Amino acid sequence: MQDLSPQQFAQNGIDEAIVSSILSARIRPGTRLSESQLAALFDVSRTRVREAMMRLEARGIVNVSPRRGWFVVEPSADEAMTVYEARRVIEAGLLRNMSRLTERGLTVLKAHLAEEKAAIAAGDRQRLTCLMGDFHIRIAELAGNAILVDILRDLTARTILISMLYQSDFHAMQSHLGHCRIVAAMEAGDFLKAASLAVEHLDDVETGLDLTRRPDPLADLRHSLSLPPQTVASSSKASRKAKP
Amino acid sequence: MQDLSPQQFAQNGIDEAIVSSILSARIRPGTRLSESQLAALFDVSRTRVREAMMRLEARGIVNVSPRRGWFVVEPSADEAMTVYEARRVIEAGLLRNMSRLTERGLTVLKAHLAEEKAAIAAGDRQRLTCLMGDFHIRIAELAGNAILVDILRDLTARTILISMLYQSDFHAMQSHLGHCRIVAAMEAGDFLKAASLAVEHLDDVETGLDLTRRPDPLADLRHSLSLPPQTVASSSKASRKAKP
């Protein structure tokens, strides 16, 4: 937690500092986010940290276990599938809805692909993780829809957490090729193809996960005792639902 | 603001009380949400109200003007278009991604259509507004994706705020027919058609807006005085926007 990029983002950016740390895979799912520690790091009082946590909770990035603490979400296998499905729906819809690719847009995408390639060559895995997620955000940005960009950014953050939990091995090259194919289809103006390629690409990534791997070492014991699969407060809905 | 349904939702549902008030068009865009008033209404301290506001801010439902107050968002014309585009992307993607409609799902949808019809017959406009938004949420629920449901709920809330700002006249029957057509296509198993019908439907609603009409800063006062909604003359005279 020591590299949350302290003072620069500080004043109003506690949220973004954390999200960006997740996007670049610098903090793992399940990481405890202590209010007082964050307050000390950013040199503000707990109040503001808490407010940031509330916002992040609404975005499905962290959750709170009462009187125990705030934690970066650990998506369950079910939630992981939900996230991927949501991304397929949105990204495919986005591409299908697109009608043309500007010159500038193509430049941006090609530059991004070049960066990916460079990161692969350099073997910079952390940077690569970040770029792999960013690619999809770039596409949303091309569509010019700020709302969808925000949504996809949060979903991408969750995706990265998921891959940290369940990804056995990272086929960077395969993902990169997927991205290249999507850009090629876009360049050719065939956005329907780009959309189905995107769906396919996300499918590939999802099936590359080992969703049987439980993040919880006690999963087997829990299962044999027929207890609910997840501890508590695992879902982002926990905060949005009135309790009976 | 007196009918935010006070104590029932109270304890952890300040958020939902406000969102549900928006969904049923009981509070207008630009409504001031005073921390102390809400605190008094829900019989909690300002702290918790503030936390709720933070969450709602992250969801794009309210915004804060520093040292001035919290306000229900007043989407600009640009934002309105963005919201509709996002809905088109997501809802069309959702329908295209759907493969079958369960018996139970069909029942739910038909029941909903019946409710719409009843509300039209009864002329219960507030209930109708609520139902018209809920229809799209129902569809998302059928897809079983909790994330997309939450997203669409928030977008629907914004849509309702938009229609309160820009909708000149409300063609309830036309919208209802649109919904019926979508359900019919789904029933026939033709989800591609349902998707394009949904896009068309959202287009219809969007083009039914008068996005040239500027949000009226005097709307709430005008409303409480039961004055005629707005004239072009008064609009051009009294249009000063406070957005930075």
Added chain:
DNA sequence: GCGACAAATCTTGCATACAAGGCGAGCAAG
């Protein structure tokens, strides 16, 4: 009457104080 200026009165922003509960260390008993 009217415009400028000042003070009163709101509002949120933020920190701090204290309460309530979880969790583990330590200890005692079996």
Added chain:
DNA sequence: CTTGCTCGCCTTGTATGCAAGATTTGTCGC
């Protein structure tokens, strides 16, 4: 060695207090 218990530390939960800025109101000079 294991089990059960208690105490104390550490966490978040919540309220309150005060500061700072914005708006409105009141007043004065013209």
